[in-house]
Amino acid sequence: MTSMTLDPPLTNPLPPGSELVAGVDTHKNTHHVAILDLVGRPVADREFRADGRGYAQIVAFLHAHGDVVRIGVEGTGSYGAGLARALTTAGLTVIEVARQDRQARRRRGKSDPLDAHQAAVAVLAGTDTAIPKSGDGAVESMRIPLAERRSAAKARAQVMNQIHALLITAPELVRQAFRALSGQRLVNTLAKTRPGTITSADPAVVARQTLRRFAVRHLTMQAEIDLIEQQLEMLVRQVNPTLLSLSGVGPVTAATLLVAAGDNPERLGSDADDIAAVLHYRVERATARPAGSGRTRKPARLIAGLIPSAHGVIDVEMRAALDEREELIEARADAVLEAALTExxxxxxxxxxxxxxxxxxxxxxxxxxxxxxxxxxxxxxxxxxxxxxxxxxxxxxxxxxxxxxxxxxxxxxxxxxxxxxxxxxxxxxxxx
Structure with a gap:
């Protein structure tokens, strides 16, 4: 099934000095740029390569057609990140534009020129737009190890699940040997075992060998996570150490909140001089318990039985940061209890x-x-x-x-x- 689309005209001559807006539909290998005047009439559009040379050509293309006052770029956190930085460096004003929803695309059709045109229209209308993250400072340096830590934590959890799954189906002698152990104590014990040579065909021996390799992998992931958290703590202390003094906020949570704000915290609002205060206010607002009607009193959902969890309508980035904060608090509580019981x-x-x-x-x-x-x-x-x-x-x-x-x-x-x-x-x- 195909959809019919109508590309906007390529050129529309304007008087010199007219102000313009532009929209960019970003992809992995190419970017499509559309220029409109301030009443929405198409002026020009063209496709460019998504690399340094293409970025320079886009800047020249925009300057050649007049005074482009704002540029709407889709995906400033993914395919459009490099272009957004290049346009900002060139002194142009970049606006982040949300991609169209599926209903709008079905109604209007789908093509790169149309998507670029709609991005420029969104800039004119001021709908589904935001100030993009600059992505050129220490906060961007936090985002990279945060993503690395997230994948390492998933791998660690997966390994632990595999250990438990194997212990369920392992021979009875193996199950009996480790039945009373759990958590970190189980991992440490398995890593110290000496199950024998790999030439053995005994299922019990093979199970012990696999369990030991799983445990070593778990410890490797844990060591990697510890190293990443040390790096994150140093970065947070360089950027905004005040965040670490907030209740329930450690290095990983602080870094997650700072990444949600970006290197340019003024994008959060006009009163964003103290980013720690702004983030603290937003966390408190997201976790505050709303007043009820007085007839019913629904208990608040608590993280680790103590800290109110986020609720209500929250923007996507803050929701992700608060969800990760909740996971970290729960994991921290589990680790503290496990260590206390072990010792x-x-x-x-x-x-x-x-x-x-x-x-x-x-x-x-x-x-x-x-x-x-x-x-x-x-x-x-x-x-x-x-x-x-x-x-x-x-x-x-x-x-x-x-x-x-x-x-x-x-x-x-x-x-x-x-x-x-x-x-x-x-x-x-x-x-x-």
Missing amino acids: STPWTNALGVAPTDRRRAATWRKAARVVAAYRDRHRVTDEAALGAPPESAAQKIDAARARAALRQATDIATAPSGTRPQVRAELQSRRL
């Missing part, structure tokens, strides 16, 4: 012993993770599970949530086997 630190005695039943153990661990997150967030170092009495109002709220989780963990650990303690009803009665 048998004194405060874990208050949690009781984890039950052997899988479902009850999962509930116990979830409650224990809230306590671990509280200790980590408020830097509690006492042997008591919750440390000294809280001082600030915010810590008092967190302490109440952690106290309820501690009671839940204790109830589960001390309940007779085969029974389910009525923890949920108790927690609902204590909910703030």
Whole structure:
């Protein structure tokens, strides 16, 4: 099935000195440029190569037709990134234009000249436009290792899933040897095993060999992630160390928020002189709990049982940053709890012993993770599970949530086997 399209006229002579706008449809190998006057009449359009030489030709093409006041570029974060930087360097004003939705494309047709024409029309109308990220400073340097860390974290999680999957189907002797281990302790133990030579055809030996290779891969990914996070922390401290003082914001979250803002934070609004304050305000606004009608009170969804999660309508970049922040906080809480259990630190005695039943153990661990997150967030170092009495109002709220989780963990650990303690009803009665 084909769609009919009508390309705009190639030229439309204008008086000298007339102001113009342009639109660019970007692709991997070519860019198509369309120039319009301020009432939307086509002036010229042409296709160029998507490389340094082509960028110079585009700049010359725009200057040759008059005073181009604004240029709408599609995909300034992907195929149009190099062109946007070249146009900005040439002193031209670049506007980021969103690609048309499918409904509009079905209605108007699809071709490179039409897409470039529509990008210029969007600039004229001021619809679906934004100030693009400059992508030429230290924040751009954060974006690159952030993408690298994201792929390494996915690979690490995939390896852990493969370890668990193999242990489910492995011979019974292998399963029995590692049944009581989990998390980082399981990985460290597997990496230290000596399963024998690769010439063996015994399934148990082959399973142990594969498990060891999985564990070594997991440790390699973890070492890579640790190195990336060190680099990100140095970059964040160079650009805006104030972000690291915000609650629940570490190097990775700070870098993610800065990347969402870009190297030119003025694109966020007129009051963006202090980028840390602006980002802090936007995070607080995204996680603030809206006032209800008074008839119902739906509990807020909490990250690690403590921190309100984002909700409502949020722009795409901020949503991605907040989602990654949530994943990092959850992973951090899991790591703190795992380390405390592995080292048998004194405060874990208050949690009781984890039950052997899988479902009850999962509930116990979830409650224990809230306590671990509280200790980590408020830097509690006492042997008591919750440390000294809280001082600030915010810590008092967190302490109440952690106290309820501690009671839940204790109830589960001390309940007779085969029974389910009525923890949920108790927690609902204590909910703030």
